[in-house]
Amino acid sequence: MSGPIISLTGVTKHYGSFQALQPTDLDIQSGEFFSLLGPSGCGKTTLLRTIAGFETPSGGVVRIDGADMAGVPPNRRPTNLVFQSYAIFPHLSVAENVGFGLRRSTQSKAEKAAAVEEALGMVGLEGYGPRPTHAMSGGQRQRVALARALILKPKVLLLDEPLSALDKKLREQMQGELRRLQRQVGITFILVTHDQEEALIMSDRIAVMFEGQIAQLATPEALYRQPDTRQVADFIGVMNFLPAQFVDGSAEIAGLGRVDLPDNEDGSGVVGLRPETLQVLYDGADAPARIAEGDVVEVTYYGDMTYYDVRFDGADKPVTISMKNLAGRAVLERGARARVGWDPRALVVFRD
Amino acid sequence: MQDDTRRGLLLVSPPAIYALLMLAAPMAAVLLFSFWSQDFLTIDRTFTTKNYVEAVSDPLYRALLIRSVAIALAVTVVTVALAYPVAYFVSFHVHPSRKSLWIFLITIPFWTSYLIRVFLWKVILGFNGVLNSSLLGLGVINEPLTFILYNQNAVVITLAHAFAPFAILPIFVALERIDRSLLEASQDLGESRFRTFLRVTLPLSVPGLVAAVLIVFIPTIGDYVTPRLVGGPNGLMIANMIQTQFLKLNNAPLGAALAVVAMASVTVISLLFIWLNRRNLRARR
Amino acid sequence: MKGGGLRLYALIYLLFLYAPIILLPLFAFNSSSIIAFPLQGFTTEWFAELTGVEALHGALKNSLFVAVITAVFSTCLGMFAARAGVMHQFPGKGPIMGLIMLPLVLPEVIVAVSLLVVAINVLGIGLSLWTIIAAHTLICMPFSIAILNSAFQNLDASLEEAAVDLGESRWSSFRLVTLPLVMPGIIASTLIAFTISLDEFIIAFFLTGGEPTLPVYIWSLLRFPQRVPVVMALGTLLVAVSILLLTIAEFYRRRGVRRSGQQDHGGFL
Numbered sequence: 092m093s094g095p096i097i098s099l100t101g102v103t104k105h106y107g108s109f110q111a112l113q114p115t116d117l118d119i120q121s122g123e124f125f126s127l128l129g130p131s132g133c134g135k136t137t138l139l140r141t142i143a144g145f146e147t148p149s150g151g152v153v154r155i156d157g158a159d160m161a162g163v164p165p166n167r168r169p170t171n172l173v174f175q176s177y178a179i180f181p182h183l184s185v186a187e188n189v190g191f192g193l194r195r196s197t198q199s200k201a202e203k204a205a206a207v208e209e210a211l212g213m214v215g216l217e218g219y220g221p222r223p224t225h226a227m228s229g230g231q232r233q234r235v236a237l238a239r240a241l242i243l244k245p246k247v248l249l250l251d252e253p254l255s256a257l258d259k260k261l262r263e264q265m266q267g268e269l270r271r272l273q274r275q276v277g278i279t280f281i282l283v284t285h286d287q288e289e290a291l292i293m294s295d296r297i298a299v300m301f302e303g304q305i306a307q308l309a310t311p312e313a314l315y316r317q318p319d320t321r322q323v324a325d326f327i328g329v330m331n332f333l334p335a336q337f338v339d340g341s342a343e344i345a346g347l348g349r350v351d352l353p354d355n356e357d358g359s360g361v362v363g364l365r366p367e368t369l370q371v372l373y374d375g376a377d378a379p380a381r382i383a384e385g386d387v388v389e390v391t392y393y394g395d396m397t398y399y400d401v402r403f404d405g406a407d408k409p410v411t412i413s414m415k416n417l418a419g420r421a422v423l424e425r426g427a428r429a430r431v432g433w434d435p436r437a438l439v440v441f442r443d
Numbered sequence: 444m445q446d447d448t449r450r451g452l453l454l455v456s457p458p459a460i461y462a463l464l465m466l467a468a469p470m471a472a473v474l475l476f477s478f479w480s481q482d483f484l485t486i487d488r489t490f491t492t493k494n495y496v497e498a499v500s501d502p503l504y505r506a507l508l509i510r511s512v513a514i515a516l517a518v519t520v521v522t523v524a525l526a527y528p529v530a531y532f533v534s535f536h537v538h539p540s541r542k543s544l545w546i547f548l549i550t551i552p553f554w555t556s557y558l559i560r561v562f563l564w565k566v567i568l569g570f571n572g573v574l575n576s577s578l579l580g581l582g583v584i585n586e587p588l589t590f591i592l593y594n595q596n597a598v599v600i601t602l603a604h605a606f607a608p609f610a611i612l613p614i615f616v617a618l619e620r621i622d623r624s625l626l627e628a629s630q631d632l633g634e635s636r637f638r639t640f641l642r643v644t645l646p647l648s649v650p651g652l653v654a655a656v657l658i659v660f661i662p663t664i665g666d667y668v669t670p671r672l673v674g675g676p677n678g679l680m681i682a683n684m685i686q687t688q689f690l691k692l693n694n695a696p697l698g699a700a701l702a703v704v705a706m707a708s709v710t711v712i713s714l715l716f717i718w719l720n721r722r723n724l725r726a727r728r
Numbered sequence: 729m730k731g732g733g734l735r736l737y738a739l740i741y742l743l744f745l746y747a748p749i750i751l752l753p754l755f756a757f758n759s760s761s762i763i764a765f766p767l768q769g770f771t772t773e774w775f776a777e778l779t780g781v782e783a784l785h786g787a788l789k790n791s792l793f794v795a796v797i798t799a800v801f802s803t804c805l806g807m808f809a810a811r812a813g814v815m816h817q818f819p820g821k822g823p824i825m826g827l828i829m830l831p832l833v834l835p836e837v838i839v840a841v842s843l844l845v846v847a848i849n850v851l852g853i854g855l856s857l858w859t860i861i862a863a864h865t866l867i868c869m870p871f872s873i874a875i876l877n878s879a880f881q882n883l884d885a886s887l888e889e890a891a892v893d894l895g896e897s898r899w900s901s902f903r904l905v906t907l908p909l910v911m912p913g914i915i916a917s918t919l920i921a922f923t924i925s926l927d928e929f930i931i932a933f934f935l936t937g938g939e940p941t942l943p944v945y946i947w948s949l950l951r952f953p954q955r956v957p958v959v960m961a962l963g964t965l966l967v968a969v970s971i972l973l974l975t976i977a978e979f980y981r982r983r984g985v986r987r988s989g990q991q992d993h994g995g996f997l
Binding site: 447448450451452454455456457458459461462463465466467468469470472473476486525528529531532533536543547548549550551552554555556557558559560562563564566567569571572573576604607657658661662663664665666667668672682685686689690695698699702705706709 | 734735737738741742744745746747748749751752755763764766805806808809811812813815816817818819821824825827828830831832833834835836837838839841842843844845846848849850862863865866869873920923924927928929930933934943946947950956959960963966967970971974978982
């Protein structure tokens with residue numbers, strides 16, 4: 092096993108005085124499904140386009156498979172890109188689009204045709220070759236773009252928000268197919284997305300970016316359970332934040348009371364709790380680790396779930412609690428009193 | 444410098460250099476020229492404002508200039524007023540699939556020989572012309588109308604015809620950009636269709652109107668064919684005099700001065716118009 | 729019917745626009761040498777007379793020469809400007825594009841006078857067909873840019889990048905992807921510029937040396953009443969050619985719009 096397939100060292104990018112990318116170090120392993128996640132304008136697309144060669148970094152080194160990419164144009168890089176708009180050539184048929192990159196190869200016509208058909212098969216578009224592209228749906232165009240990029244057998248496939256233009260159902264279907272495809276071809280996929288759920292579902296590892304730098308790089312689970320910063324915690328899923336004072340190895344949390352937190356220096360900060368780690372207690376529930384009481388200030392019914400906003404006694408702001416609507420479980424009404432169970436093990440500490 | 448910036452500048456430079464060499468530099472030359480003088484064929488390069496003094500003080504030139512501006516204004520008002528309903532009709536009452544056909548039909552006459560079109564207006568408006576003979580034949584009038592040829596009316600009619608698509612297209616584009624739900628919102632809020640037009644459609648089409656006014660008004664001042672063919676002695680305009688100075692009287696510096704004065708006049712009036720329009724818009728807000 | 733009054737008005741307006749063009753062939757085939765109603769009889773005599781005029785053939789040749797070269801120059805320069813304007817950002821973009829588009833609103837006599845002064849008094853190169861070509865290229869360029877702008881605007885900027893990503897060089901990406909997609913615009917621009925140049929009189933009259941273009945020649949004929957029917961015949965042919973070229977141009981423009989899968993908004997400008 093050799094080194095990482097993609098290796099960035101101190102890569103920066105600025106447009107005039109605007110710093111699009113702070114100095115960034117990043118290693119991506121071969122065969123990994125890697126996501127760059129962040130709000131728009133965070134530099135994730137700039138980073139992707141720098142790897143593809145469409146942006147020249149202002150500083151630093153980009154290595155692909157060990158080779159320095161400085162001065163190597165996009166057409167000579169072992170990467171291929173699926174564009175956000177798909178960039179399907181409107182004047183060419185499906186097969187001509189997919190076979191576009193084979194123009195310079197020395198294969199015979201028959202070999203090329205076979206390669207095109209194989210690539211189309213890979214994305215479930217067998218037999219679509221002769222069709223024009225303008226009549227195709229968004230999902231089909233997406234598949235053509237994938238086949239067109241994969242036919243060149245790149246070492247890394249780059250995907251620039253490929254699913255953002257699809258409706259919810261189709262998006263979920265394509266998320267599954269992309270994962271299956273990645274396992275099948277076994278190459279590195281780098282996905283740019285602003286959808287945290289999409290990144291969690293699909294990735295082996297995720298780099299969360301804010302304002303031109305990577306805030307945290309971790310597996311989906313680590314990112315969700317142990318976010319490094321409040322910003323990351325806030326961006327990934329829903330997180331309740333409660334102000335806290337840390338004194339003598341324990342924390343005084345607004346509305347939840349005192350809890351032992353060894354290895355913590357004195358000071359102030361906040362603690363975070365995910366909605367699903369809180370639990371509205373009904374009669375007969377198992378005794379939880381800790382209990383707090385408060386008023387239900389808002390009830391949002393989702394069908395499978397109910398979200399309660401509960402303001403604990405002694406707290407300023409309510410916290411959100413998600414509860415499964417199990418058989419026989421009543422939905423509380425707004426204004427009701429609630430007893431809420433929680434577990435100190437679920438606390439995430441953010442110090443000021 | 445960024446790749447994109449460098450490539451953009453590189454690409455734009457051939458046409459930009461062409462425009463600089465063939466337009467900006469020559470116009471600067473005309474300006475320079477207007478401060479020289481000419482005695483038959485020799486050019487005297489000493490700086491003088493005598494051409495401008497002559498251009499402004501000679502009653503003939505002054506009359507031509509004032510008349511030209513007046514005719515250009517009249518042409519602009521007539522052209523835009525006649526064009527607006529057509530643009531409105533095509534934008535709001537023509538089925539989307541047929542809009543481009545209408546626009547095509549409206550632009551066709553514009554692309555056909557200007558000279559011959561103007562000449563035919565002379566035929567149409569003349570004493571024995573198409574209009575008079577038709578009206579006489581129909582018994583609408585008893586003797587030929589004489590107020591429609593060889594005067595300023597003829598010039599206005601002919602130029603209103605020539606500039607029609609220039610007026611219709613910008614207004615049409617502005618009307619097309621109006622979100623149709625705004626009109627429904629206005630009617631939903633209790634306005635009649637006519638009041639909706641006044642309070643929503645018309646204000647939103649102002650950018651198109653401004654473009655139409657400028658694109659008709661400015662070039663009109665430079666026409667010498669229409670005044671010569673249908674204008675008669677009282678319909679001549681400043682461009683005719685510029686042409687005469689350059690091509691017949693061999694007094695290019697005076698011609699240049701007249702051109703500069705004419706250009707300056709339309710520019711000032713146009714800027715005034717834009718300024719008034721902006722102030723009006725700001726006052727509304 | 730909704731808009732009934734407006735429709736009537738629009739139709740009358742169209743009649744107003746087309747009046748000269750409708751009358752033109754009537755007089756061209758009218759046997760009377762006086763251009764007036766009522767019409768006399770049918771004749772093709774004026775068309776026959778066209779074939780025998782030596783000066784006309786010269787003028788036609790000059791005009792074609794000027795129009796072809798103008799169309800090519802104007803479209804090439806327009807390609808540069810449209811691509812730069814639509815696909816790139818650069819400092820001074822507004823003023824630069826403004827200067828290039830300026831001839832669209834500039835009185836033609838100003839363009840004519842400026843180039844006349846430069847050709848005669850500054851450079852002293854005298855007048856020729858090339859001075860007309862220089863001026864016509866200048867005034868056709870904004871029209872070419874307007875047409876090509878919409879062609880480039882319909883183009884997804886990532887298409888060319890996709891081609892580069894798939895292994896093509898910048899130039900071959902342009903040739904394989906961009907060029908075929910903007911080709912309808914190029915054809916439309918060429919035809920429009922050709923038509924404008926072919927019909928242009930105001931500037932050509934100032935800048936013509938010893939070799940008149942067709943409109944300049946027509947102008948000289950208009951002074952002789954007995955030659956006017958011949959002008960009508962010539963005009964009929966010119967208008968027919970113009971309409972034919974414009975229809976082809978419109979066909980290609982629409983095809984370009986369709987090809988890129990865009991909504992058609994109509995019109996050249």
